[in-house]
Structure formats: structure tokens, C-alpha cells
Amino acid sequence: MRARKVHVGVCGIGFGHASRVVTVISALKDRGWEVSVSSYGDGFKYLERSGIEVKPLPKVSYGILPEAKVSIKMTIFRNLLLPIRLLEQIACEANYLEGSSLVISDTRASTILAGKLSRKPVLTILNQFNVRVEYPRYPKLIELVEAMAQLVGDIWGLSDKILVTDYPQPYTISKQNLVIPKNLSSKVEFTGPIISKFPQDLPPKEELQRKYGLDPDGGPVILYHATGPSYERRFLTEMILPILERLAGEYQIVATLGGGNPGRPFSGLKIYPWVDEPLELIKLSDVVICRSGQTTLAKSLAFGKPLIMIPIPAHSEQLGNAYSVAENGAGLLLPQDELCYETLRNAVEEVLKGGFRTNAEKYSDLAVSLNPLERVLSAAEELALKD
Template sequence: MRLLFVVCGEGLGHASRSTKLAKYLEKFGHKCYFASYGKALNFISKQGFTVFDTYREVILEGESGYFSLSKTVWSSKGVLLSLARSLRDIRRIIIEKKIDVLIADTMYAAVFAAKIQDIPSLFITNQNKFASANDEHSKHWEILSSVVEKYLTLPDNIIIPDFSYPNTVSAYNLDIKREDSSRYKFVGPIMDAKLSDYKIEKKIIFASFGGEPFKIPMYGMLKEIANERPFHQFEVFSTSPGLPAESRNFKTHGYTDDILSYMAQSRVNILHGGLTSIHESLFLGKPIVMIIDPYHPEQWNNGRKIEEIGAGIMLPGDKVTKETLSDAIDEALNMKVPDMSYLFVQEDGRVKTMAAIEDAVRKHNSR
């Protein structure tokens, strides 16, 4: 089959999991193409795939460094035009490359293009219910959840790149109706790593919790904590400018191809609460300190689940101080993370997604 992945370019989490899946599919003789935008374009190209530039559908915006739905809506007021342009681009690629199956990773116009061209489509997401720590019951989240729920009736299958219940990390971000449950496929994390590939150690404090403006001072707090803990080695990863100067036990890094090799050496992972990095930490059996954006509609819910299973501690970004961060690190250092290694074997996201693709093709062809 010839497959087209249409991938959200906000960050690299979407591109990372989609390219891992595509590499797996190509082992079975399938041909994979990509369409995306932003930093993801270069990342996908470096993975060896043909990638087409397409339109950004929504412009995510913030206020004082935090996610802002109102500003995002205002900045995305041309969303209908962007969707139309994206739809046009994706239809052209489907026709030119004779695409058999479309997989959209949180890109919405692509599924409409697949419908028009009458080919099977799948949508990758770990969220159909929206809420944030600071306004859980706001009407705007209810409206957004309702719109997305209706949209998700369009793809042949919806891929949830997470463990099945009751181990679903993103459980609080999902509300699946019984009548729709057969189309929601919990495939497990989409990863291509084996534990045997890594030497699991407890040598460093690993930190990669985003580059939003409100988080830059927190890297300064972390540097102060490092100064007070000469017996701990801090390894910090961020592509944002403004990080503190390095010292003997505080090292900074930009983008790295194999970040898991550093996470495997950690005693604690300080993260931002995104699903991909949480899965990576659980895979390696590392406790997590999550510094979340309290206005972000995903991170808080992921953090709630991680706290419930005893794998980490959540800190709202607008309330973090040097003292609370230091205390959270100490608490995490004494945590024993539940062994979830068996789940990564049982629920291989690549294997189960390929089965979901085959199921979508069968259903589409039987109509």
C-alpha cells in the first residue's frame, strides 16, 4: 500500500511517533509519504522520507508564556482558509502519489481530503475531551470537545497511541461513547526502542520541560538547585535561547537524535507532561517531575494520571518556586515507579496500528 501521513508540526512529538510507525510499515513493503510544516519538515526529511510542505491549520498562541485559547482562536481566525488550502494540498498529493490510505496525526483537513478521494483514513490522537487545571468546567472547553467529537465520526478508525484501559495515561483526556468504541483503537505507545538497547543507570537529573517563555526562569531555578547539590549531575535539554551558563554539574544540550540514551542514565526526569516523553520515562522506569502549563488542555490530565499510578509529581508552572521544585526532585528520587515494561511488550503501538490500518481498509472496501 501507499500511505500518506499528514502530521501536525507543533513540536516534534507527532512527527517522531509517525516516522517510527512509517519505518515499521515500510519493513512490510508499504511505501510511506509525509506532509507537514514547521520544524517537523526538516525532522521528517532527516528520517529519510519524502515530505511535502502543507499549511499550518491552527496557530497556537500564549499569554505571559502560557497557552491561551482565546489568543489561539484569534490568531487562527483564518482557519477556514488554512483548512481549505491544506485540503487542496493533500488532495493533490493523494492523486499524484496514488495514495491508498491516509493517516492524519492531529491534522483535520486531511480526513476530508481522504473522504473526497474515497480512500480509507485514520486519525491519530490521544484527546477528544478538553479541560485545563485553571478552568476545568469552562463552556469553551465543552464546545471544543463537542466539535472534535463530531469530527471524529469521519475517519474509519481513530488511533489512540496509548495503553488500553485501565493503564491509559491520557485517560482523563478521553470520553468515548459506547456506540463509537469499536472505531477507537488503543494501540499502545508508538516506539521503536528495546530496553536491551540501553544501559539503565542512576547517574543524572534529566531535564527537558519545554521552551515556553514562562519556563526559561525555571531553568535558572534548576541551576541554583544544581549549585546547592554538587553531588548531583544535571543534564538539561532545550532548543530555546536564554538558558543559564553551564557549570561543572549543570550541562545544557540542544537537539539530540537519541535522547533516550540520556534518559536511561537518569535518577529523575523533569518533563512538561506531553504523552510521548511520559511514555519514554515509563518505558525506562524513571520517576517524573512534570512542570505543566496550567492552561494547557492536555498536560494537566496526563499529570493527574501519572500521580495516581505513583510514577511522578505534577507542578503547575505558575506556582513553581525553587523550593517546590527542589522538594519535588527529592520526592521523586525516593519514588519506586511501577514496572510497566510488560505493557510495552504486550501493546506495541506499531504492530497494533498496522492491524488497525488493515481493519480500516477492510471496512472501507466492504461499503
């Protein structure tokens, strides 16, 4: 019997989309699917490092200022040729998905359009549906960007099924960006975060402590988990490592840099440029410090870990995510322009002493009950039968 084929198009901005899709791809292969994959940018690199054969696509991105702040003007400038780039992506995808009985898009509009033009069923995985812009100085530009974003939402709506990899209410992380139109509600389902392993699936804590050289009788473990697009990831890493070095006498501090380089030795820190299984370090940690991308927050909370969140400045989704988690008492928002030794030290102390851990564990209990990966696989099987 010939293997069923599925094509998976992955958003390449940051690591979050690629990291959750790796889990889906592995599970599909285990069930006998032949899988082709396409991406660009950071996502392409992540998939390659995960041992997945990935096909390249023309790159799209948003604009960033030197201080790692989202720039509306630069975003528009960078994407003046977006219609042409979109057509290029669609042409590539139409070629890549030939022979597939199913198309899966992780947030990729061009993958959806190529799938529908090829008359294939399309399953879309995403964690936001509405794009909000935090840029009060330029209202006309905001209107333009949000109008363009609405077009992307209309394309997502062409999917046969939409799975939102976020927690159901009241624990939805990206709730400000997940206002689903009523006409699409019947095809939208909240699955919870897609992760490869839960704490009980990983080695015991004592074994992991030996692996990473942590003292079972030492102080609390603080994990700095560098995520997000490459420039923003590097910018925050350069800011925070000297601060963490000053905190190393009080805590056991581990940093994983997402493929980056620390630049110089840092006393008292355990620094890993890359970790194949970051969930092991999340399991060991008492507090996770990170950007506030939805996937990173969702995974940390699925392990019951409280957060100190440093959103990319002017990044509306990350700001909304951080506000949502903070409102539920599972983490603290620390603006990048306020980051210093005193503010970070105070934030760590507050998270360790408060009820943040208890609130984070509520997300963990919910994640275990949802079984999101099985829901994705079931939806894929159901749609493939319609082809």
C-alpha cells in the same frame, strides 16, 4: 509489483505527534510502503531533522500569553480564519494523497476530510478525543471553544479505525480527554505508546554513560527533557536551567533542549541542544523533568522512569495528564508558577525516595506486553485491503 502508497498527515503542534509518527513511517517503509508525509510548525521541523521528506501545510496553533499560559482569547483571535485555513489544508492534502491506497492521520482533521472526500480508507492515530478547557473566567468563551472542539471530534469519528496511543485503564494518561462516544467504541482501540525502541534495544547502560560523560559512581541522573511547542519549551528552559545549575552539586544533571539554545554556559550541567535519540538519556536517568504532553510522559513511563511534570499553564490536556500520572504514584505535578529552587529540590528528593520508581515500572511492563507498533502496522494492512 508496484509499491503501495500511504499518505501520512501529522499534527505540527509540538514534537510529540511527529516523534511517534517517525517510528511508524520507518516501519511502513521497511514493509515496502511508499510514504508521503505532510505537516507544519514544530512537527515539520522535527520530521525534516529526522531525515524525512515532508510536504508543507498552512499552520494552525493556539494562543499563548507571555508567561507561556494558554489564552482562550488569543486562541480564538489566531483562528478567526480557521475555516479558510482548514479548506486550504484539505486542498493541499487532497493533492498530496493522490494515488494512495491508505491515509493515516495523526490527530489531523483536514487529513481525515481529504481522505474521506477522496474515498480512501483512513486510519487515525491520536491520544485525546475530548477537549476540556481550564478557564473559569470566561464561561461563554469556553462554551464556544468546546463546541468547536466537538466538531473536531466528529471529524475524527469519520475515520475507519482509531488507534489511541495511550495505556489501557487504569494506566491511561489522558483519561480525562478520552471519553469515547459509544457509537464509536467498535472502531477505537488502545494500543499503548508508539516508541522506536525499548530499554533492551538500546546500548548497555555502561556504554551510554561513557557516551554522555556520566559517572557510574556519581549521584542520581536527573534529565530535563524540553518538549512541547517552541515558545512554551523555551520559556520553561529559561526558567529551569538556573535552578538546575544550583542542584548540580547534588546530582548529575543532563538537559536536552529540543533544538533550543541555553543562551549562556551553565556550570555542572551537561546540555545538549538536540539529541537524535533522547530515549538513550531517558534510559540513563533516575528522574525525568518535563512538560506533561502525553507522548513524552508515555515514553518515559515505558522506560519505567518517574516524572516531575510541569504542565503548560491552563493547558487542560497537560494538566489532566499530570493529574492522572500523579494519581497512579508515578510522578509529581509541579505547577509552573510554583517552580523555584526549593520546590524543585524537594520534588526531586521526594521522587527519588518514594515508591515512584516502582509505580512507573508498572507502565513499563504494560508497554512491553502491548506491542503497539505492530498493531498500527496490522491495522494499516487491514484497511489497505479494503481500498
